[in-house]
Amino acid sequence: MPQLIKHNAVSGDSWLTLALNEGETADSVALPAGDVIFPLAVWQARKTEIISCHKRIGLLLQPDNRVEDVAGDLDYFIVIAVNFPKFVDGRGYSTASLLRQRYHYQGELRAVGDVLHDQLFFMKRVGFDSFALKDGKNAEYAIDLAFTVFGDAYQGATTQPQPAFRRRA
Amino acid sequence: MYKYDAIDRQLINERVAQFRDQVRRWKAGELTDDEFRPLRLQNGLYIQRHAPMFRIAVPYGMMNAAQIRTLAHVARKYDRGYGHFTTRHNLQLNWPKIEDVPEILAELAEVEMHAIQTSGNCLRNITTDQFAGVASDEIIDPRPLAEIMRQWTTFHPEFAFLPRKFKIAISGTQEDRAVTWFHDIGLHLKQEDGQVGFTVIVGGGLGRTPIRGEVIRDFLPWQDILSYCEAILRVYNRYGRRDNAYKARIKILVQALGIEAFREQVEAEWAHGKGGPMTITQAEYDRVATHFTAPAYESVGAVELPADKAFQRWLERNTHAHKVAGYRAVTLSLKQHGIAPGDITSAQMEAVADLADQYSFGELRISHEQNIILADVKESDLHAIWQKAVAAKLATPNIGLLTGIICCPGGDFCDLANAKSIPIANAIQQRFDDLDYLFDIGEIDLNISGCMNACGHHHVGHIGVLGVDKNNDEFYQVTLGGRQGNDAKLGKVIGPSFSAQEMPDVVEKIIKVYLENRHADERFLDTFDRIGIDPFKNRVYEGRAHGKAKTAQKEAA
Structure with missing residues (x-):
């Protein structure tokens, strides 16, 4: 199981991510009860149904899902999980930047998938605030070091929109 | 030259500590090889044929004496007492130990140097004209903006894991000396109606699929360059191909969409960032520009120089x-x-x-x-x-001449290479060792790459040589007529490839055709443009067996 890091601590996780088994489609899959993170296709196909039976709704975005396609729905989500199938696939950083900076998404933004120590600093800067650290990695060490590896940054990003040159004395 | 302030110094020191910890975790098995690879690449460490290759950045080519002394020291202490300057403003060491690299980085940091993002699929070192600030044809000194862009590229959180590497070059002169037409983004500084800005070129590159870049914006005010580049990069990061490394550069995306559609996407993206916090302030420009003011030139009269x-x-x-x-x-x-x-x-x-x-x-x-x-x-x-x-053996008078060859490390060092390149360069230098002859031949660029990744810029050599692999044998393909500069273009392949032994003869024949055909004051390229490739082709393949005759020859052997 991945370890969820939130607010600088390992945190419990009430959320279940709905995965489609073989033969299931977004239209046919049974919607489980509880706190569920729905893949974008399921959300798009079953939006009314999901809203009617879930108070707390999560969304899962894959690297090739376009934020623009769900921009009008962001108020429904308590959590949006952005998947990194491989940590070298950097599309999720743009997804997060767009969600936070352009569409002003305020809920939990969770990095899931191949989430590793050395990417956490970048992930935090683009706006992730929870991190499903890959199974087997040292969460305590990551909490101690990974988010503060650099004490400043040149560019503007979600957590500090002002670039260093606007803050330099 | 730019001097670090407190933020610059803090970040570079934190980088050293970060990499030290990454190496430690890798050695301890906490990071797998696959997890460590992109991390070491972004610190300039390749695993090569014999040893790791370590690439140190020389941002936009500028160094001071203390820095090159440190490079000398590092090469001596951690390597074999020499280094190799690349075509993109880096120094490569061929034999360091990975375990020593944190120490090397710490020593480099002392003189404000680093290896940040010198390889890997990220924003690379920014390159420019070696005569920046002193060139007689300079419009605007590119160095202050190059430094501002260096800082912007450093640890950019959104663009650390791009589909592929990303190279930016800036030229501030009439004549482009920074190969801007063959970079992911090429920038030409210019003045229009009293305003300073850039012509922005996108989607150029050499390598496996050489493509001349296209103008995406004819004029962009300098203040907007960071936000505009972020728009280009965001479109590329989201939509560039990731399924095939050979098709992952931005040039492939630009070609697939067409420049018009790509431009529309970039402009739509930029509409959001334009005028935002990444707009460069005059105060920042001035702060950085004070580091690049002219030195205290003396006013000196004409001097008589020896006639030697x-x-x-x-x-x-x-x-x-x-x-x-x-x-x-x-x-x-x-x-x-x-x-x-x-x-x-x-x-x-x-x-x-x-x-x-x-x-x-x-x-x-x-x-x-x-x-x-x-x-x-x-x-x-x-x-x-x-x-x-x-x-010091640094005075060979061959700049711009045939033996002033651009050459990648090739198969002697590089794991990617299909063929050796250094021995070809040396064999050609040996053949043309007579200075009178070299000067008579005149200006000519001969560029050699050991594989289609084109680190030796063979596509833009007047004579280009590319190492290829044919049934595990090393062969060399020759192109003619390539060039850098404002009219940059790709060379044309002359025909089937040659063995290493044939190469000096091949070059000599090409040169002979030029010498026999040239008009007074014609450089090689001028003659080539006038007479075309055929006379060269005919001479080079004259009497050479091909087709059935070649097969018969092979069988006989």
Whole structure:
């Protein structure tokens, strides 16, 4: 199981991510009860149904899902999980930047998938605030070091929109 | 030259600590090889044929004497006492131990140097013109904006894991000397209606699929360059191909969409960032620009220089016009015949540092042609500097001539190479070792790459040589007519490839065709443009068996 890091601590996780088994489609899959993170296709196909039976709704975005396609729905989500199938696939950083900076998404933004120590600093800067650290990695060490590896940054990003040159004395 | 402030220093020191910890975790098995690979790449560490190759950044080619002394020291202490300057403003060491690299980085940080993002699928070192600030054809000095862009690229959180590497070059002169047409983003500084800005070129590149870039924006005010580049990069990061590394560069995306559609996407993206916090402020420009003010030039009268033939030859080839009267820029050639082009020993680096201190305000540059430039030398010092350069074997007068070859490390060192490149360069240098002959041949760029990744820029050589693999044998494909500059274009393949042994003869035949056909004052390229490729092709393949005859010959052997 991945370890969820939130607010600088390992945190419990009430959320279940709905995965489609073989033969299931977004239209046919049974919607489980509880706190569920729905893949974008399921959300798009079953939006009314999901809203009617879930108070707390999560969304899962894959690297090739376009934020623009769900921009009008962001108020429904308590959590949006952005998947990194491989940590070298950097599309999720743009997804997060767009969600936070352009569409002003305020809920939990969770990095899931191949989430590793050395990417956490970048992930935090683009706006992730929870991190499903890959199974087997040292969460305590990551909490101690990974988010503060650099004490400043040149560019503007979600957590500090002002670039260093606007803050330099 | 730019001097670090507190933020710059803090970040570079934190980088050293970060990499030290990454190496430790990798050694301890906490990071797998696959997890460690992109991390070490973004610190310039490749695993190569013999050992790791370590690439140190020389941002936009600028260095001071203390920095090159440190490079000399590092090469001596951690390597075999020499390094190799690449075509993109880096110094490569061929034999360091991975375990030593954190220490090397710490020593480099002391003199404000690093290896940040010198490889990997990220924003790479920004390159520019080696005569920035002194060129007589300069419109705007590109260095302040290059430094501002260097900072912006460093640890950019959104663009650390791009589909593929991303290279930016800036030119501030009339004549482009930074190969801007063949970069992911190429920038030409210019002035329009009193406003300074850039022509922005996108989607160029050499490598496996060489493509000349296209203009995405004819004029962009300089203040907008960061936000505009972020728009380009966001479109690329989201939509560039990731399924095939050979099709992952931005040039493939631009070609697939077409420049019009790509431009529309970028402009739509930029509409959100335009005028935002990434807009460069005048205060920041001024802060950085104060580091690049002109040194204290003396006003000097005309000097009489010795008529000595060897010195005059060097003056002609290795010194260049300067915008201040009484000064010249000097190129120290790293193209000594018989040595790997771009290679330099620690002792030579120290000699360069001394020359810079004594004659050029303690600063130097490196060029994409893999040479060193002392940019601000008094004419009255030229003879003295020449004598010292000769003693240090840095005065081969072949800049712009046939043996001033651009060459990648090739199959002797590089794991990607299909063929060796250095021995080809050396064999050609040996064949054309006669200076009278070299000067008679005149200006010609010969570029050699050991594989289609094109680190030796073979596509833009007047004569380009590309190492290819045919049934595990090393062969060389020759192109003619490529060029850098404002009219940059790709060379044309002359025909089937040649063995290593044939290469000096092939080059000699090409040169003969030129010499026989040239009009007075025609350079190689002029003659080539006038007579076309056929006369060269005919000569080179004259009497050469091909088709059935070749097969029969092979069978007989």
